Amino acid sequence: MGAATELELPQGKVIRIVGPARVEVVKGKLLIVGSKYPTGSSFVVHRLRSYSAKALEHTKLRLTLGGEAKVEEVNPSDEVVDAWLSIAEQLIPNCYSSPCRILVVGPPESGKTTMAAFLANYSRETGLRVAVIEGDVGQEDLLVPATVALAEVNKPILWLRELEPLSFRFVGCISPQYCFTESILAIKDLVDEAAARGFNVVIINTDGWVGSPSAIEHKLTLARWIKPTHIVTLSEELFEVFSRCFGNLCKVIRAPRPPAPRERSREERRELRAQAYRKYVGRGRVRNLKLSNLSILSSGALTGRSVSLDEVRRRFNLTDDVVKNLLYASKVLDTYYLIWRGDPAPLKDFNLGTGVRLLRAECLEGLLVGILDCGMKDVSVGVLVSVDFNTGNIGVQTPWEGEVCGLILGRVKLSESLEEVGGVRCSQ
Numbered sequence: 001m002g003a004a005t006e007l008e009l010p011q012g013k014v015i016r017i018v019g020p021a022r023v024e025v026v027k028g029k030l031l032i033v034g035s036k037y038p039t040g041s042s043f044v045v046h047r048l049r050s051y052s053a054k055a056l057e058h059t060k061l062r063l064t065l066g067g068e069a070k071v072e073e074v075n076p077s078d079e080v081v082d083a084w085l086s087i088a089e090q091l092i093p094n095c096y097s098s099p100c101r102i103l104v105v106g107p108p109e110s111g112k113t114t115m116a117a118f119l120a121n122y123s124r125e126t127g128l129r130v131a132v133i134e135g136d137v138g139q140e141d142l143l144v145p146a147t148v149a150l151a152e153v154n155k156p157i158l159w160l161r162e163l164e165p166l167s168f169r170f171v172g173c174i175s176p177q178y179c180f181t182e183s184i185l186a187i188k189d190l191v192d193e194a195a196a197r198g199f200n201v202v203i204i205n206t207d208g209w210v211g212s213p214s215a216i217e218h219k220l221t222l223a224r225w226i227k228p229t230h231i232v233t234l235s236e237e238l239f240e241v242f243s244r245c246f247g248n249l250c251k252v253i254r255a256p257r258p259p260a261p262r263e264r265s266r267e268e269r270r271e272l273r274a275q276a277y278r279k280y281v282g283r284g285r286v287r288n289l290k291l292s293n294l295s296i297l298s299s300g301a302l303t304g305r306s307v308s309l310d311e312v313r314r315r316f317n318l319t320d321d322v323v324k325n326l327l328y329a330s331k332v333l334d335t336y337y338l339i340w341r342g343d344p345a346p347l348k349d350f351n352l353g354t355g356v357r358l359l360r361a362e363c364l365e366g367l368l369v370g371i372l373d374c375g376m377k378d379v380s381v382g383v384l385v386s387v388d389f390n391t392g393n394i395g396v397q398t399p400w401e402g403e404v405c406g407l408i409l410g411r412v413k414l415s416e417s418l419e420e421v422g423g424v425r426c427s428q
């Protein structure tokens with residue numbers, strides 16, 4: 001970061017801060033993401049984030065800017081800070097008399113996460129007990145991608161990454177369209193848990209998958225089951241859809257989106273996910289578990305009735321040179337699951353029929369898994385590092401040291417350096 005500079009703002013002045021930046025309030029009071037930072041306080045804006053901030057009184061800031069960071073004065077009428085503040089001022093007082101469940105929906109980069117943090121900070125500063133549920137499986141900022149998590153907001157935050165999760169549910173994929181049902185159920189389960197924990201305000205942030213009929217169905221179904229008291233929409237189209245569908249059932253609010261967001265590229269999003277996997281799974285050790293002692297909550301190769309390789313060879317008239325690459329076989333109903341080492345192309349010469357699913361052993365290694373204790377509680381996340389079908393041993397890297405009774409196989413595959421591996425054709 002560069003040398004510190006000072007900036008004086010008259011009351012009412014709005015600035016836009018693009019990270020990486022450290023901001024100290026030398027004198028006065030600054031509103032940023034719904035929190036009021038008084039004299040002597042400070043915050044850091046991450047290099048991939050930008051925010052608008054408003055001087056609530058004459059304010060002097062000390063700024064330390066790094067890389068591409070900048071701070072610019074903007075016209076308050078071009079910025080969202082006043083509109084968002086007025087939404088919070090109207091909405092949050094309702095949560096004193098009965099608990100609020102606030103669902104935030106919007107397109108990608110429309111400010112959903114920032115709005116969730118804004119409402120959370122604002123509520124906390126009015127004395128309410130606030131929880132946030134990060135329901136975006138692709139950018140789960142509270143724990144690791146492919147989960148959804150719940151955290152109490154017990155300090156001012158700019159980004160949900162600054163919070164410690166209280167609880168989470170493993171969903172298993174990073175795009176809600178591939179785990180439509182699980183993503184809804186997982187969020188619903190956390191909303192119920194937050195209610196049981198007695199929070200006055202529960203803010204539910206969502207992913208940005210809203211651009212197709214099935215995406216809209218996903219968000220409407222989510223809303224139908226979590227029964228929000230308020231839905232904050234960050235686009236005109238979503239405001240219309242939600243007003244039509246939920247207008248008689250809860251309060252639907254239209255919020256403007258930030259005019260100049262710091263957009264993140266696909267690579268930057270992947271890198272943020274890799275950081276999260278490393279931070280969580282990377283600090284764990286490899287635990288050696290016995291397949292026979294585990295419940296695997298996924299239909300398929302590892303849960304079928306084990307079938308001898310000889311039976312498979314006879315059933316499909318396989319030759320010995322082909323069978324040597326077959327590691328394991330199982331059967332669920334009439335379907336055979338064959339686990340194969342290497343390229344399964346030679347199998348194409350045999351008439352296997354439709355009741356056979358091939359899975360490359362390489363596809364199991366690196367798979368993200370959810371870990372359940374014996375009460376079926378989601379206790380951790382890990383990475384499957386090895387499966388030995390001869391010994392029935394399975395290695396899972398995880399920071400979890402407690403009992404492991406069940407595993408949920410996810411659909412995300414990670415490399416040894418805990419980066420997502422795409423483009424591997426795993427089943428055919």
Ligand SMILES: Nc1ncnc2c1ncn2[C@@H]1O[C@H](COP(=O)(O)OP(=O)(O)OP(=O)(O)O)[C@@H](O)[C@H]1O
Binds near residue numbers: 049106258259
């Ligand atoms: N008022 C603002 N002015 C400029 N940039 C902002 C403002 N508010 C938020 N941003 C930035 O805009 C970007 C998008 O915001 P945010 O992450 O809240 O949106 P989102 O809808 O949750 O995005 P995603 O679809 O990636 O989940 C972020 O980089 C955020 O720091």
Ligand SMILES: [Mg+2]
Binds near residue numbers: 112113114139206
């Ligand atoms: Mg977001």
